Amino acid sequence: MSEPQGFGTEEGSTRRLPVVDPATEPDEAPSRAERPPDPHEESGTPDHGRAGRFWSTRRVPAGIVALLLLLLAGIFLYDVAAVRAGRPALGWRRELARQLAERPLDDIWVLVGASVAAALGLWLLLLALTPGLRRLLPMRRTHQDVRAGLHRDAAAAVLRDRAVEVPGVQAARVRMRRRRARVRAQSHFRELDDVRADLDGVLDDAVRGLGLARPPAVSLRVARPGRKG
Numbered sequence: 001m002s003e004p005q006g007f008g009t010e011e012g013s014t015r016r017l018p019v020v021d022p023a024t025e026p027d028e029a030p031s032r033a034e035r036p037p038d039p040h041e042e043s044g045t046p047d048h049g050r051a052g053r054f055w056s057t058r059r060v061p062a063g064i065v066a067l068l069l070l071l072l073a074g075i076f077l078y079d080v081a082a083v084r085a086g087r088p089a090l091g092w093r094r095e096l097a098r099q100l101a102e103r104p105l106d107d108i109w110v111l112v113g114a115s116v117a118a119a120l121g122l123w124l125l126l127l128a129l130t131p132g133l134r135r136l137l138p139m140r141r142t143h144q145d146v147r148a149g150l151h152r153d154a155a156a157a158v159l160r161d162r163a164v165e166v167p168g169v170q171a172a173r174v175r176m177r178r179r180r181a182r183v184r185a186q187s188h189f190r191e192l193d194d195v196r197a198d199l200d201g202v203l204d205d206a207v208r209g210l211g212l213a214r215p216p217a218v219s220l221r222v223a224r225p226g227r228k229g
Helices: 059-084 091-102 108-129 152-164 192-209
Strands: 136-138 149-151 169-176 180-187 217-223
Touching: 059 108, 136 152, 149 152, 152 169, 152 180, 152 192, 180 192, 192 217
Parallel strands: 180 217
Antiparallel strands: 136 149, 169 180
16 A cells, blocks of 8 residues: 655645745735725726827818928929029019018018918917817726727716706706816706705716816806796
8 A cells, every 4th residue: 555645846746835824924015995095996997197188180280281382392493493494483483582672671561471471380380289189088098008088078968967967957058178167057946055065966976987087177056047038
């Protein structure tokens, strides 16, 4: 009769794993109760980085500018090639050169042209340096490789639907901005203070439920409907 095989280190044998006693191990990380509260953990949504604003491709302004530059460069190139070939320059270019040489800098048309060119340049710089898509609100990132946005009108519709569900609210109007949501409600019965208190809680829950990266502050105003006639 063979002897029973014990716990060893040979191949095919069973290995006993060490047992860790929490009471004897040092407390390296604070528990969940000791850590500062994380809004993403409280909402059940993990945080996967900062959710910045969406940048517009600006296809229409870029296409218009590219087309104008292409036409202008083509016209000048054709005129320069014609002059090099022994033909006279175009009349408009000769007239433009003469006007620029004879007109003083304080002439009204020179000032108007310079102002238009400066305004156009500032507008192009503004388009290049700003993200655009102001009506698209970035949502909290629940996945590292996925970005989502919510349109302002959709967010305003959600808040309006939640507001009219409160007892006593006859109608509601919501204007959604990036940092503030202005809610105007009309109450036809109940005390205004009671309706306002209920709306505060409902709207706060609705804003958190939108899942926005930067929840807007709610500005609430409750009034009685105006008299007809």
